[in-house]
Structures are given as structure tokens and as C-alpha cells.
């Protein structure tokens with residue numbers, strides 16, 4: 425990757441357009457995660473890997489006090505345009521320490537569809553828990569290890585970098601590992617998993633736009 429360029433640079437507009445109404449983002453990931461977030465009125469939330477700010481807009485509308493970070497300058501620009509100048513949005517790579525954030529600054533950290541891009545997830549999760557209030561929560565969504573295995577081949581137990589060419593022209597490079605390894609990353613970072621929604625059914629509007637895949 426050339427210096428100063430992030431994988432999502434050049435794809436912010438496409439992602440924003442697709443994710444605004446796509447079955448996966450708009451009708452599966454966001455409703456599930458927003459339900460896990462619960463009442464966010466007055467909560468201080470860090471949206472880490474905020475992309476084009478779709479979550480930030482929703483959380484702001486629900487009364488949260490939000491900040492967003494993203495590795496991609498394009499995504500940051502997009503979010504600033506969407507949310508205006510009063511929301512704190514920084515270009516920040518989650519592989520780096522959050523030196524600008526004081527301990528316990530946030531009540532909630534949101535990691536929506538981003539943790540699988542992070543190189544050292546234990547170190548990043550530990551750093552995110554530093555900026556989290558001791559009674560705070562990290563809410564995470566990521567792809568299911570079984571889906572990664574079915575898409576990417578090899579053994580379900582492989583723990584390695586994977587690569588896929590997406591139809592929008594982007595090369596999707598991510599970390600895949602079995603479910604047990606994801607759980608271990610959280611424990612190693614000193615976090616306890618309170619709730620896992622690994623088999624959440626898509627809400628009713630989702631199958632209407634994407635017929636369910638069946639296996640013979």
C-alpha cells in the first residue's frame with residue numbers, strides 16, 4: 425500500500441452509497457448492532473473505523489455524544505461532510521495508540537466491520553479498553569468465521585491474512601481465524617464477552633431484498 429493511502433481510499437463514495445441501503449449493512453449489520461447498543465442518549469461513543477459516518481449519523485440522531493476515527497482520508501472527508509464541523513472526526517489507524525484520547529473518555533466503543541482489518545487485535549483491543557470507562561462496553565461486528573472459511577477456502581481453523589477481489593474493484597485484505605481465536609483475542613486484551621450474537625437472524629426486511637442462500 426503506498427504511503428498515505430488506505431485500502432478504502434477511492435471507495436468511500438461507493439461504500440457510502442451501497443451501505444446506505446445494502447442488505448448486509450443497512451438491513452443486517454446496523455439493525456443488529458444498534459439493538460446491541462441500546463439506549464445511547466447522552467453516552468460518549470467512539471466509532472472506531474467509522475467509514476462514511478452512517479453509524480455516527482444514527483447515533484447522533486439518538487442523542488449520543490460521538491467521535492469517529494478512520495484510517496482512510498476519503499472516509500474521514502465523507503464523514504465530515506455528512507456530520508458537519510461539530511463532530512470530532514480524526515484520521516487514525518487503529519494499529520497505532522490513541523495518544524489523543526484520555527483514559528476512560530468513552531462509555532462505548534463501536535467496532536463495526538473493522539476489527540478483521542487490524543493487524544494486532546489484542547494490542548488494539550487493550551488500547552481501546554484504556555480509553556473506555558471501566559463500566560463501558562465495546563460493541564463489535566465482524567464477518568462470521570464460517571463465512572470466511574466458505575469464501576476463502578482452506579481449513580476452518582486457518583488463522584491468517586486472506587484476500588478477496590470485490591466486484592467494486594477493491595481488494596479486500598482481512599484477517600480470518602476460527603471463532604475460538606476471536607474469543608481469545610478479547611480475553612488476552614483483558615475483556616470479558618458479555619453477549620455474542622453469532623447467529624442473529626436477518627430482520628424481516630432483509631430476505632425481501634436478498635433471497636436466502638440454501639445448500640443442498
Ligand SMILES: C[S@@+](CC[C@H](N)C(=O)[O-])C[C@H]1O[C@@H](n2cnc3c(N)ncnc32)[C@H](O)[C@@H]1O
Nearest residue numbers: 432473474475494495496517518536537538541
Ligand atoms: C467495511 S467499512 C465499515 C465502516 C463503518 N464501520 C460501517 O459499518 O458503516 C471498514 C472501515 O474500516 C476502516 N479501517 C480499516 N482498517 C482500519 C484501521 N487499521 N484503522 C482505522 N480504520 C480502519 C476502513 O477505512 C473503512 O472505513
